[in-house]
Amino acid sequence: MKSTELSEIRPDFLYGTAWKEERTPALVELALRVGFRGIDTANQRRHYFEAGVGEGLAAAYRVGVVTRADLFLQTKFTYRPGQDHRLPYDPEAKLSEQVAQSMASSLENLGTDHVDSYVLHGPSSGQGWTDADAEVWEAMKKERDAGRTRLLGVSNVSLRHLEQMAAVHSEAPAFVQNRCYARFGWDREIRRFCRERKIVYQGFSLLTANIEVLRHPVVAGLAARAKCTPAQIVFAFARAIGMLPLTGTSAAEHMKQDLASSAMELPGDAVQAIETLAG
Numbered sequence: 001m002k003s004t005e006l007s008e009i010r011p012d013f014l015y016g017t018a019w020k021e022e023r024t025p026a027l028v029e030l031a032l033r034v035g036f037r038g039i040d041t042a043n044q045r046r047h048y049f050e051a052g053v054g055e056g057l058a059a060a061y062r063v064g065v066v067t068r069a070d071l072f073l074q075t076k077f078t079y080r081p082g083q084d085h086r087l088p089y090d091p092e093a094k095l096s097e098q099v100a101q102s103m104a105s106s107l108e109n110l111g112t113d114h115v116d117s118y119v120l121h122g123p124s125s126g127q128g129w130t131d132a133d134a135e136v137w138e139a140m141k142k143e144r145d146a147g148r149t150r151l152l153g154v155s156n157v158s159l160r161h162l163e164q165m166a167a168v169h170s171e172a173p174a175f176v177q178n179r180c181y182a183r184f185g186w187d188r189e190i191r192r193f194c195r196e197r198k199i200v201y202q203g204f205s206l207l208t209a210n211i212e213v214l215r216h217p218v219v220a221g222l223a224a225r226a227k228c229t230p231a232q233i234v235f236a237f238a239r240a241i242g243m244l245p246l247t248g249t250s251a252a253e254h255m256k257q258d259l260a261s262s263a264m265e266l267p268g269d270a271v272q273a274i275e276t277l278a279g
Contacts, residue, residue: 011038028056042076045086076121099139122156129164177202
């Protein structure tokens with residue numbers, strides 16, 4: 001997909017739905033009412049309630065808050081070790097079949113005939129890109145080619161994974177989604193890899209993984225001068241360095257604040273100062 005086409009369907013913020021359990025439907029509906037148009041989930045009942053996301057979407061559709069065409073929906077395929085007993089596929093099936101079964105289950109959960117992004121929820125090994133990953137990626141491409149997703153991505157990856165993936169496959173992911181730590185340079189090497197290949201980097205746990213940054217005098221000072229929250233400074237920083245941020249807040253006021261950060265622009269010296277805080 002051309003980068004111009006990608007930009008047309010990419011939201012400027014993703015609302016993450018992990019760890020919300022029975023609150024999932026109400027929080028998804030609330031997020032849409034507040035203004036989020038990108039929803040991130042996974043067919044991994046251990047950490048996500050994807051059917052609850054679908055309930056929240058349906059509620060928002062019914063009252064005219066949004067239509068399906070307004071939204072960017074992203075879900076994930078998760079290997080068996082990342083699941084609990086509530087599996088979205090037959091564990092005895094081939095991996096390629098598991099991918100198709102997981103997608104079919106996701107579409108039913110979300111009440112749609114396609115998602116906008118289908119993400120491999122972490123490679124099968126922490127050591128590198130494996131034959132299993134290659135099989136899954138090819139199966140995901142078939143889902144894309146069949147129209148059940150528009151874009152593909154990978155998450156929880158190392159630079160080694162991405163380099164080996166690039167050596168095996170001619171097609172790069174549209175998205176890389178990682179937990180992003182300031183103390184590791186805000187995932188600098190992987191962001192550079194993505195930037196060079198026009199891959200969109202999605203950063204999650206930007207607040208929870210970086211409590212020390214939210215309390216840092218540099219960030220606190222910027223927030224005081226801009227009359228905003230430290231969280232808004234972090235999200236504005238994330239965008240300034242080319243990142244698509246996720247937030248998973250359950251508070252309506254924080255949702256509004258997070259979205260408002262989309263209009264904020266940090267001066268270059270502030271961006272540089274935050275990027276080097278702990279990296």
